[in-house]
Amino acid sequence: MKAVYQRELNAYFKSPTGYVFCAIYLFFSAMYFSSVLSAGQSSEFPQIYYGMLSFILLMLPLLTMRLFSEERKYKTDQVLLTAPVNLTPLVMGKFLSALTVYVGCLLFTLIYAAVFRFFVSPSWPLVIGNIFGATLFGAAFIAVGMFISSMTESQFVAAMGSFSIATVFVILDVIPLRTSNAFIVKLINDISFVGRYTPFKNGILDFSSIVFFLSITATFIFLTVRVLEKRRWS
Amino acid sequence: MIKVSHLTKQYGSITALRDVSFAVKKGEVVGFLGPNGAGKTTAMNIITGYLSSTSGSVSIDGYDILEEPTEAKKRIGYLPEVPPLYPDMTVNEYLDFIYALKGAWQKKAAHFKEICELTRIEAVRGRLIKNLSKGYRQRVGIAQALVGNPPVLILDEPTVGLDPRQIVETRTLVKQLGEDHTVIFSSHLLGEVQAVCGRVIVLNNGRLVADSQSDSLGQRLGGHEITLKAAGSESDVKALLNTLKCVRRFEKNGAEDGEKIQTFLVQLDGSENAREEIFYAFAARKLPIVEMRTAEYSLEDIFLSLVGQNPNESEKEAASK
Incomplete structure (x- = not known):
């Protein structure tokens, strides 16, 4: 697992992918930060994370598209699958490498919090709770993107696939704003990634949201392993 | 292993x-x-x-x-x-x-x-x-x-x-x-x-x-086929080969020295003394053997005979798949 993890992490920063992802993330989160600064209220701080969620959904395909598609294109999956290693650690290595890049960006926001401290003392539990929530949120969608990447040889198709799913979620989040039907609003808030994140924004460690994100992550990691396993048998 | x-x-x-x-x-x-x-x-x-x-x-x-x-x-x-x-x-x-x-x-x-x-x-x-x-x-x-x-x-x-x-x-x-x-x-x-x-x-x-x-x-394939060169007329050599029991079939494969030396490809039945038999038979008829050797097969020939078809056919078959 460690070998794959290190290789993948290096690969992100040998190609522009890692830098582009970080740059876009930091650009948009800094924009939110400047608006939070002008509001000047400590309770506004989670907006840096909450406002970014839709962007993150749309950006994460950048990180996940290459994970398995590239291996298949270069036929390097042959060396991975014939190595004396189980599939699960291989998949975990890749998953964790993408998660590391993402969490690295999240941790950059601690600098914002430090700057913020010059004006108003931020609520640290709130900041840490949001970073924790955003990590779970990203992990779940990275697992989804990795699963899609494992199904195709083309990075482009993998990116478009995860991008479409992200778009569906983004659109889904608009619906509750346009309807007053309590059932639909509740349903969408229950299945929407952003809806599930809302408790973290409000400073609540919501157990059901944690379970929601963790189970999505686990399910799609498991499915990725199955896809690789299945290809061997087809 | x-x-x-x-x-x-x-x-x-x-x-x-x-x-x-x-x-x-x-x-x-x-x-x-x-x-x-x-x-x-x-x-x-x-x-x-x-x-x-x-x-x-x-x-x-x-x-x-x-x-x-x-x-x-x-x-x-x-x-x-x-x-x-x-x-x-x-x-x-x-x-x-x-x-x-x-x-x-x-x-x-x-x-x-x-x-x-x-x-x-x-x-x-x-x-x-x-x-x-x-x-x-x-x-x-x-x-x-x-x-x-x-x-x-x-x-x-x-x-x-x-x-x-x-x-x-x-x-x-x-x-x-x-x-x-x-x-x-x-x-x-x-x-x-x-x-x-x-x-x-x-x-x-x-x-x-x-x-x-x-x-x-x-x-395995080459052992039973020989190239035979003998001095004499084509008809004499053919007539003699026809009488030999150990010869399964033969074909002319050219001539040298103005039709004085005949070259034949001969397929034997695989019996142990076949080549000796040929030698003595030719000697008795005063048709001196100037060369006799087992035919050499390259793996190409062997391969094609194992596969049992000519390469064009197998290509066609592959293409039709």
Whole structure:
């Protein structure tokens, strides 16, 4: 697992992918930060994370598209699958490498919090709770993107696939704003990634949201392993 | 060391391998021979655990590739048809990665030095793989297979796409590796297999059509046919050959010295004294034999006769699939 993890992490920063992802993330989160600064209220701080969620959904395909598609294109999956290693650690290595890049960006926001401290003392539990929530949120969608990447040889198709799913979620989040039907609003808030994140924004460690994100992550990691396993048998 | 039994692989309705069985002893160098699409790569992918078979089993050193994949895979070094290289890594980084991936235990620096000397890639160890020539990539691919020093090496067409000098070098390398490894080496070049391997397994259309020592394969077909040159008129020689019991059939294959010396290709019935019988018969008729030798077959001829069709037909068949 460690070998794959290190290789993948290096690969992100040998190609522009890692830098582009970080740059876009930091650009948009800094924009939110400047608006939070002008509001000047400590309770506004989670907006840096909450406002970014839709962007993150749309950006994460950048990180996940290459994970398995590239291996298949270069036929390097042959060396991975014939190595004396189980599939699960291989998949975990890749998953964790993408998660590391993402969490690295999240941790950059601690600098914002430090700057913020010059004006108003931020609520640290709130900041840490949001970073924790955003990590779970990203992990779940990275697992989804990795699963899609494992199904195709083309990075482009993998990116478009995860991008479409992200778009569906983004659109889904608009619906509750346009309807007053309590059932639909509740349903969408229950299945929407952003809806599930809302408790973290409000400073609540919501157990059901944690379970929601963790189970999505686990399910799609498991499915990725199955896809690789299945290809061997087809 | 390698035991393959009743291997069958189907891709949907296409059968890539049908009931292929063979065993390879420790230290043997075996050539996999067959036209493109014969199932060589599929067989190798199954042996190394990359693909699963539809039915049948493979065991490496007693470990079943499906039941105990980790133990079995530890013993295999595999060079696939396309070397599995990451273009964005340098050769050193790549070997480091493979070393960690395989969980090799050898002392790294010395182990890499040995491998790089053997495969002659020392000069490019610091270069990015995407900038390497095809020949170097192939050799890095072989180096990768050698990491961890597995006792079994599976090399899928390691000489394809190389220039003539590199081909010779690669063959020499495979021969050298064969001294202390069990090697399966695939090729569609018959001479290559003959040059490198002690034993040939011939595959065609997913079936194993021959499995024997590469020289005995020649004898098997060539042993009963001789080229005979005798001084005398064509009709005399023909008449005599017709009377001989040990001659199954014959055909004229030219004449020399203004029709004084006749050349015939003669198919014998395989009896032990056939050639003596011919000698005495010709001597008695005062038709001196000036040359008699067993016809030499190249692997090409043997291959075509084993496959039992001319190459155009088999190509047509492959195309129709």
